[in-house]
Every structure is written in C-alpha cells, then in structure tokens.
Amino acid sequence: NLVVMYDGYLAMPWAPEFGLSGGLTFFEVKDPCAPTVVGHASPGIMRETHALGFSPVGGRWAVTMAMPRFREGGLLFWDVSDPTAPAVVNAMALPGFRYPDAYARIVFAAFWQAPYVYAAGADNGVYVVDATNPTAPELVNQYVFEPVLRAGQIQAIGDLLIVTSAEQARTALLDISDPANPQPIPGGDFVSTDGEGTPREAYFSTASGGHIYYARKDDGGGLMVWDIRDPTRPVYAGGHRSDGNGGYVFVKGGRAFTGESRFAAVYDVSDLSAITEISRLALPGDLDTATPIGNVVVLSVDDKAEDSDGDGVAEGTVVVPFDTEPDAQPPQVTWVYPADGGILTPTSRVGVGFDEMVDVKSAWEGSVRLYRADAVTPAEGRVDGWVSAQEHLVNFWPRRPLTPGTAYVLELPAGGVTDYNGNALAEPFTARFTVAGVAP
Template sequence: MKIYDVIGWACRVVPVLGVIALAGCGGDEPKGPEGLVCAAPATTPLPASPKGPLSWKGPGGPAQTYSSEALGVNCAFLDGGPEDDTDHHNTVTMLDGYLVMPWAPEWGGGGLSTFRFDDPCAPAPVGTSFSPLMRETHAAGFARMNGWKAVVNGVNGIQFWDLADPAAPTVTSDLSFEGVFWPDAYARVVLSVFWQAPYVYVAAADNGIFVVDATDPAKPVPLTKYKFDPPLRAGAIFAVGNLLAVMAAEGSRTVLLDIGDPARPTPIPGGTFEIEDGAGVRQEAYHAHLNGDKTWYARKSSGGGLIIYDISNPEAPRYAGDYHAPDGNGGYVFLKENVAFIGESHFAEAVDVSDPTKPALLRRFELTGDLDTIIPIGNVVVLSVDDKADEDHGSAVAPFLEAPDTRGPEVTMVNPRNGATSQPLTTRIGLTFGEFVDIGSLWEGSFFVRKLGTTEPIRGQYSGQEGIVNFWPASPLEPDTEYEVVVPAGGVVDFNGNPTQTEFRSTFKTGPCALPPKPTPYVEEEEE
C-alpha cells in the first residue's frame, strides 16, 4: 500500500473497528463521500528561531575575492577520477557543504564526485564512486531520508544514491522501466527527474512521464505512466506544489499539469503551448527551467539565446521576453539573482534578466567541448561539457563576480498561489527562490505551513533541486480550512550560508472532505 492507499483504507475501516483515529481521520469530524472522515493533520511546536541546526560536513560555498582581471577566466578544472574517462559532465550543485558533481556519458557508466569548494580555484576532491548503470544526468533531486539521498538518470530508468558519507557515495537502488533503453539518446531514455519527496516525476522522452513512490529509496515503486496526446518528447520536468511542468526536448511545446492528486497528472486547460520569440515565430529549445512564475528556455533553433514565458496564470501562459545569440545553440539554463546562465554549446553566457522584456548580455565564458551547462555558485560559475572535452577538463571553474556572495535567497513563486481556494487535501506546497538554496536549511522553523490563526507548523517532508523546494504534509490537510505558508527572515540559506532577509507569507484554502482513490496499479507495457 502507498501513502494515500493507507489513509483512504484507514479512514474507512478504522472508525468501523472502533480503533483510535489516525492523522487525517477523526471520529466527530466532517464526513465526506463513502463515510470518509477528515481531520486536522499532525503538528509540531514552532521552533524559537528560524535559524536551522545547520551542521554541514563540508565548508560551504565560495569564500574568495577575485580581481577584475580574473573574472571569466577558468581557474580550475574538476574531474571524477580514473573512471571519468569520457569527461561527460552536466549539472553540479552543493549539498551538505560540499560540491556534488554527477558525471556520465549518454550510453552509461558514470558516478558522483564530491569536492571542498570554499576555495573554488583550488577545489579539493573528497570522494567519488562509479556505477555502470548511471547515464548522463541533466538533473538530480535530493531529499533527507535517514541521511541524504539523491535520484539521477539510469541506463534503463532511474537510480538512487546514498550521500550520507560525502567521501563514499553509494548506489541505493536502480529502477528500470519497460520501453526505456539506450542507444537512442533522445527517443527512449530518461532525460531528467524531479524529486518532490516522496514521489519522483520522471521525464522519459517518447515514453511520456512516470510517477514513482520513493518513500523507501531502496525499494521505489512505479505508480503511474502518463503518455501525452499528441506525443511529447518529455525532456525537462519540474514540480512546484500542485503544478507540474513538462517541456519538450529539442522542441517547442510545454505542458502544464495539475498534480493536486500527485499520482495522477492532469493537463491544465489552456496550459499547453508552443514557445515563440518576440516576432511571433515558433522556436525550439534544447532544455528549460522553471523559476519565479516563469519558464525559461535555452533556444536552439536559428541560433541560441533565451525565451521567457510567464506562467503566473497556468491557464493562459504568455510570452514575456527573449534574448537572441545568433552564434549560439542552446543547452541548459539556470537562474541566480536575476541573471540567467545559458549553455550555448560553443560558449556559455550570463544574461541580465532583471527586466525580462529586455534581457542583456553580461559576460561570455569558454571551455573546450560541447559547453551545454553553466551553474552559478556564489561568485563563481561551474562550466560543464558533455562531449569533446580536453582530457580531465569536463568541468571548469571561473570567477563571475569579485566579492563573495552575501545576499540571501528570496522567494519568487509559491504554489498554491496566494489566495487560492478549493485546494485538494493532498496539496503539497512549493516555492521557488531566486537562486539555488541549501535544502539542509529547510525545516519547521525556516519554511512552514500552518492553519491560519495558529502557531504550530504541520509535519511533513522537505525536498528540493535547482532553486525549487517542496513541502509534502505527512497527512492530508483539513477540509474547508485556510492555511498559511511562512518563510521567516533568517531561515532558509543559500550555498554560502546567507539567510533570507525578509519574511514571506501566503495563504490558501482547502476544499471539501475528499481524497483521491488509490492510484491505478501500474502494469508495464509490452513494446510493439
């Protein structure tokens, strides 16, 4: 049984048996269909301070100052060790005070490496591990479940890692899907993952998307397979609260889906669209990003650059702005403090998007190879190529700003939206920040949800990746109730330990007493 199977069964059977009520059930609470009894979820005392019990094992993010002459110049290279012989690298991030670098070629055989990164021009290797079943990883999700866990792309599906010991990452499990296989790099493989713990949303190209229950990462369970009609080559995937966004790989289409029932993604009316540039010409993107009520596309047709869409109303997405790099060929795009960082295959760029209608180039970066990825961390960037690298130079570090980062993260989006009503009892709450944040700083003091007018946060699970964080309540919410989402000043921190400077608040209301039926049992399909 899965999480909502148990709740649904218990809410119907336990009251009949006269057993003590569970969280989400109550003897004298409002009743819904089929005698379902709904109650307030379990809570925990509000901590005295939003400052979390950070206990990084590593030293944290960049702490160095650079001269103006050093900006944009590669000062160090990152290598995964002897088995990283193809130098195919992608998205790096920080976890537990260390830099985490996935590496793997398209055909598989890769691993995770960790580094001290407080002095980025002299990174110090901490640990590295290899798996023959890991393949090129365009995104990695993280959650704390008896220590840090990660999910990445696998040769035939997805793969979970245990990062409790940064010096010795280990594979926890592999999950294969029928129809997912190499050698086609785009048509049949998993292209990216998003972990809204405990569920993992998997973009599997022409296979569509999979929903996986990873409550136990050692024994992940496929729940749902969703295929798009007309077909969509699912490339990028992002979950923010009850919203799921899926973008085509090397295509122009985006589909926004409602995941208020987390096991059953449902297209939002009006939420499917084709991206266009400012002249109204349809363009293709290699990959995309979601942040700040906007979707950000790394353009790959008729040159490179950036295309921005406003999805603040998911039923009516609209063009917001674009930037054209005629000599580029888009790879991946990420955001930090109103700057978009775009891999352009032949180079990478930092583009000012403080006014999305008028993006402006700030700086270009160079690294030999297919330079698809540029990740901002503090006042430096990490450049990564996934083909044709110089030996042991799959990733490089380059200073971007002179002074270390001292600005704290700011909330740029919330889902459910402020003032939303009739939200399902299975609602998850998602935020985006203007930069990647340290997910170890997420706890009941720094990001919490509570019944409006009360003080105690409800209990639940935190997870995040790429500037997106999610909170999954441990039990269904109370019906017809207004909830408050709070991010106090001084709580959530970025990779340098800078905390939020201002408080953020938002509210939403739940709907009537109702829970979704248990997910339809997932049965693997035989390929024709």
Template sequence: MTAPFPRTLRPSPLPVGLGALRRGRGRALLPWLAPVWCLACGGEDPIEHGNTDAACRAAPPAPSAFTPMSGPGGPTQSFSEAPASTPCAFLDGGEHDTDHHNTGFMLDGYLVMPLVPEWGDGVISVFDFSDACAPKALHHERALAIRETHATGVSTHAGRHMVVAHLQGLSFWDMSEVTRPARVADLVLPGVFYPDAYARVVMSLFWQAPYVYVAGSDNGLYVVDATDPANPTLVTQYRFEVPLRAGGIFAVGNLLVVTAAEGSRVALLDISDPAAPQPIPGGTFEVTDEAGVPRDVYHSHVNGDKLLFARKGGGGGLIIYDIKDPSRPTYLGGNSPPHSNGGYVYLKDDRAFVGDSSFASVFDIKDPARVTLEHTFYLQSVDPPKESPGDLDTLLPIGNVVIASSDENNRSQEHPSGDVADRASQVFAMDAAPDTLGPIVTMVNPPDGAQGVARTSRVGITLSEFVELGSVFAGSFHVVKQGCQGPLQGHYSGQEGILSFWPKEPLEANTTYEVVVPAGGIIDVNGNPTRAAFRASFTTGE
C-alpha cells in the same frame, strides 16, 4: 561489482502518511481549474498531525536551528578580474572520468558532480569547493549504470538520498555521508532503453518527495513512489495526448511543468492528485520567439512564476514565459546571441546562465521584457589552444563563480585525448566580491489567496538561487493551520532552487493554511540566510 538492474516493477503503495486512500470528488488546486479527481484520506499514519490541539499551540523551532553543514560551503574569495576571461581551476573526476560533464550541486557544504556520459560508466565526484580556484577532490565513486545527468533530486524524508537518471530508469543513492555516496537501488522503467539516446531514455526527473516525476522522452511521464528509496515502485505512466518528447520536468506544489527536449511543445499539468497528472486547459503550448515563430528548446528552468528556456538552433540563447496563470502562458522576452545553440539554463538572483555550445551566456533578466547579454564565457582547451573547444552546454552559478562544463571531449588528431581532457569543467570568476546576499522567495504554489485547494496538495516555493537543503526544516519553511503556531509535519525535498513540502496527512476541508518562510532561516550555498520573511495563504475545498 554492483548489480545494475536489481529491481522489478510492481504496483506501488501510496506515500507514508496518506493512509488508506480512496478517490473522491474535490475541487482542484487553483480557482482557474475545472474540478478534478483528487485523493481523500483514511488516516492510518500514527504520526502526530500538525492540526492536533497540542501541535497547534506549539511554536515552531527557530528558523536557524538546523544542524550546521558538515562541509565548508561555497567559495569565499575575492577576485581582481570579474567576470574572468580565463579559468582559475579545472574539475576532474579521476581515472574513470571520460570528460563528458554536465551539472552539479552543493549538498551539506560540498560540491557534488555526477560526471557521466550518456552511455554510462562514469563517476560521482565530491569536492571541497570553498576555495573555488583550488578545489579539493575528496572522493570519486564509480557509477556504472547511471547516465548523463540533467537533473538531480534530493530528499531528506528517509535519511538523505539523491536520485539520478539510469540507463534503464532511475538510480537512488544514499547521501547520508556526502563524501561517500552509496547506491541503494535502481528502478527499471518500462520502455526505457539505451542506446536509444533520445527517444526512449530518462531525460530528467524531479523528486517531490516521496514521489519522483520522470521525463521519459517519447515514453511520456512516469510517476514513481520513492517513500522507501531502497524499494522504489512505479505508480503510473502518463502519455501526452499531443506528442511531446519529455525533456525538462519541474514540480512546484501542485503544478507540474514538462518541456520538450529539442522541440517546442510544453505541457503544464495539475498534480493536486499526485498520482494522476491532469492537463491544465490552455496549458499546452508551443514556445515562440518575439515574432511568434515556434522555436525548439533543449532544456528549461522554473522560477518566480516564469519558465526559462535554453533556445536550441536557429540562434540559441534564452526565451522567458510568464506562467503565473498556467492556463494562459505568455511570452515575456528573450535574447539570441549569434552562433548560439542552447543546452541548459539556471537562475541566480536577476541573472540567467545558459550553455550555448560554443560558449556560455550570462543574461540580465531584471526586466524579462528587455533581456540583455551581460557576459560570455569560453572554455580553454589543452595546448595548443583551440577556438570554442568541447560542447559548453552547462554554466552553473555557485556563489561568485561559475562552473562551465562540456558534455563532449571532442577527440581529434590534434587532441587525441580530447580538447578538454582533464578540464571538461572549468571554474571562472563571475563577481569580484564573495556572495553575501541571501535568498528570497520568488514563487509559491498553491498561489497566495487560492480557494478550493485540494486536500492532497503539496506546497512548493522557488527561491532566487540554489539553497542548502539541510537548512530546510519546520523552523525555516512551514505550513500552519490559520490560528495555530505549530507547523504541519511532512516531507521536504528540493532541487535547483525549488523546495517542496508534502504534508504527512491530508489537509482539513474548508480550512485556511499559511505558508511561512521566516527571515534568517534557509541558507544559500555560502551560508547567507533568507533576507526577507515570506507569508502566503490558501484555503482548501471539500
């Protein structure tokens, strides 16, 4: 049996490649931020830096020159009825599946789903999902101490690993062979305790490799150094000045977004010094509806300079904010279907997918000021049929289908094994034709044209849909010094359509850098490559 809590906390070294670091005064990430403390470099990392003459002259690899995916990829079939009113398949995690399901993701051509209740003891299931209506279960790995999974971070900086929530902190897994997940380390975080299901747990996380940013509910924010995923260490714990039950967390470049779980408060933080988050003036706010009434949310999503919320209670549905200027977040629009109660929200192209408890909603968000309800999905219970079975909190878009998942099995006298027994995740057709549209870049941070950017900056982009991390490398997403061809070396990581690049060496002072995403490189889960080239630039400070 795997020992559930093998690690003890100790002070953390800073990430590989940042060398002997010391604090120095520098200007912040964005022109609208006041100066903050940032990190400067002593340069101990022997790895060749992208700014050397040789590296400057070297052309980047071809954007499609990544290793092909091992698995078959996303669904490729067509449907006569779409969106479908009934599921075409069910996803089950085998004998240790308790029918408490949440989210999943595609990795190396396979569907990976941590199927775990909030109290732990579940499975990590891997499927061949190329025929979504006839999915093939390839492996079910027992996972004793991970808990209900609201977010999964994946990094390729030290092999291929994922990190998920643990009953007492974080759990790191080796995903070198996706069909055989292997636990490598657990990290106990101070103050995290289950069965305190909401106040003192890890609600979600974001891996901007090598750092993991952890939303710790009433414990605030943890920053973890996972340079070595087998030996993660706590860097710091940050507590919010204004109470915030940290639920959702997203890092895009030097911007960190933390949203409340079952609350209305949001904090936008500057992480240009990655170990010392700082609140952005004007960036702490309450989510409101169109009438300015504060509204609780359950979870959220960041994409395209927008913050999407799954509205909870009092009418669920969707609320959208503009965060292009994080010092002035602005309400854009929303939609609240009757009897809805929001869970999680994801984005694919011009649609938002929201689990609303009794059903799930698909919203057209092409015009965020006029959000329209496009379709509603309902789970199908075991016989006899039951209206609104389970707790449909998650609607995950993959290709031209969606996976609707319930995180409650709702046992009753009528259904002693639960009204979604062996069918807590159900596959529905969303579009008739297979997905042939490649992703596009929808956001970059540091923003295009930013001045005085910290030398310790990371670069983040969001794309119009989830992508295959294996296609993300120096040829398909790179940062170059202006006037050079050769890309900087660094770490890549990603989750939920957000990609991160952390340079192995601090950037040069007073220097302009270009962010380049060529067409024909990064692929979505169906193998469709980026359909348009993207370029942006920023300039560092002292």
C-alpha cells in the same frame, strides 16, 4: 550537465550519454581554484544526468539516471548521508526504456518532490515513482501525452508539474494536486515562440519566478521566456537571440546563465522586455552547461574536451570567476504555488521558488512550515510534512490530507532557508490558502 552544492560540498554527477559508466563525485571547494575530491563512487550503471534530486525522508538520498545495459534503464538512487562515501541503494528499471534511442526512449531528468519522484521519460511521458523508501521505490503511474511530447526537463512546485520538451517547442503544465495522477491544465499545453510568434525549439529549460526560461537552439541561441504564473494562460514575456546554440540554462539573482555550444553566456534578465547579454565565458569543447555557484560559474563541456594547459588531461569542467566579491545577497522568494490566497485540495502540496539555488539541508520543517490559520500559535496548528529542495525550488508535502474548509498559512521565517554561501532569508515570507470543501 550541472553541479549543485550538498552538505557544503560540490556534487557532480557525471556519465557519458551511452551510460554503462559514470558516477557521483563530491568536491571540497572552499578554494575554488583548487577543488579537492572528498567522496566518489562509480557504479558502472549510470547514464548522463540532467538533474540531481534529494530527499530527507528516512535518511539522506539523491537520485540520478541509471542504465545498467543498453535496453534497460531508469533511476539510480543513492545514499548520500556521508558525502565522503556515496553509495547506490537501488537501480530502478522503468518500462519502455530503450537505448540507443538517445532522445526517444530514455529518462532525461527527474525531480524529487519528496517522497515522490517525477521522471521525464522522453516519448514515454512522465513516470511517477513513490520513493518513500529509496531502497525499494515503486512505480505508481505513467502519464503519456497525446500527442506525444518528448519530455526532457521536469520540475514540480506545489501542485504544478512543468514538463518541457527536448529539442522541440512544446510545453505541458500538469495539475498534480493528486500527486499520483497528473492531469492536464486547460490552456497549459502550448508551443514556445520567439518575439515574432515563430515556434522555436529549445534544448532545455528552467522554471524560475513564475516564468520558464528556454535555452533556444533554433535559428540561433539565447533565451526565450514565458510567463506561467497563470498556468491556464501562458504568455510570451521576453527573449534574446544570440549566435549560439542553446544547451542548459540556470537563473540566479536577475541573471540567466546559458551554455551555447561554442561559448557560455550571461544575460541580465531583470527586465524581461529588454534582456541584454552581459558577458561570454569560454571552455574548449561543446560547452553546454554554465552553473552559477556563489560568485563563480562552473563550466562543463559534454563533448570534444581539450587539454588546454598541456598536462595531458582534457578539461571537461572548470571553475571561472564571475563576480569579484563573494555572494553576500540573501535568497529571495520569487514564486509560490498555489498562489497566495489560492484554493487547495486535501492532497495538495505547496511550493516556493527562490531567485537562486538554496542549501538543501536548510529547507526543513523548522524553516518551511505549514499551520492552520485559526491556531493560537503556529506550533499548535502545525501540519506534519516532508520538506524537500531541488536547485531553487522548495516543496512542502503534508503527511496526512488537509482538512476541507480550513485555512492554512505557509511560513518561511527569516534566518531559515539559506543559499550556497550561507546567506539566510532576510525577510519572513507567508502565504495563505483555503482547502476546498466544507469543514467537518
């Protein structure tokens, strides 16, 4: 249901919905017209995966979904320190997992805000997993929504956890300033509607630039967009109704890419009050996914793939051009949470969002740093922490509690974080925060 770049290679998690097969494959894509497999593992216990998270804590790790048997499943942790030889290090069973309840009792997606993994468990809510050691992860909490929310997509930026429902119209925004204990944000549990105020179901979503983009699947396809920059007062920001049926959605540089079953669509979302369709892309089958990578789009069908070129192999995934020139635009910071000038708790994390997916390895303590505002130099006041990136979101997790009553600066220097094409952040970014309480 997606592909991402990792260590210069295209990473593809693949598996049928019913699991018991599937794997993780890395491709060399310097020539996108001729992708070449460089690494592959098929452990036989992987399930359909809707997200691919990474962690640099103590190694190089990835997480997908696991299902070793029909009534047992959860998370599958991988060692990806060598993409030519990915290896499973742990299959973690989570309580309440049941298949064939394909939408009710399974794990849809996971977000790795290292060292914790937040997993969307459908009607089972949100699992909070301490994956400091991915070879022996520990379940630290399970947050269950009342009434039940069928948790599908899940993303974390700083102290904010965004949970959208699968094939429903409900979203919940949670405070994770205490990372082990998610709490509801007053006003942050809402029903997504179209421009007429009618509740509309979405299949999946992505949060970008302080907005949630929903792949609409109710009375048409297209997009619905909600502004969550103030998570206590989410508001409708724009939309576009198509004749499709929404699957997954990604945002890159003012464009949204959606799979809509019969086709994939590209939308201009630079003005959310006037979203327009730019083009449509085609691949025979149930075309639910269109992932933008540089100046190409990777299309994937998850059912009814066809042999369109007569070579005896059905094409489930193809690479198609979108822009005529290679991507030369640097990534831009479009969101920081907590907001610049905001209040932190001693256990807070801070996160930034970019306008496109970023190179996971380019996000580290040298390119994403937090330091005391009163320090003579950033190096003197630097806070030790873990930096992790998933798709377009980057998080900084302090290794020790922050000091009450103290101001801190988050800095991303120019030339640090890069996109998939190696374009680096052109302008430095800073945000300032103060930790609640009285200084010791």
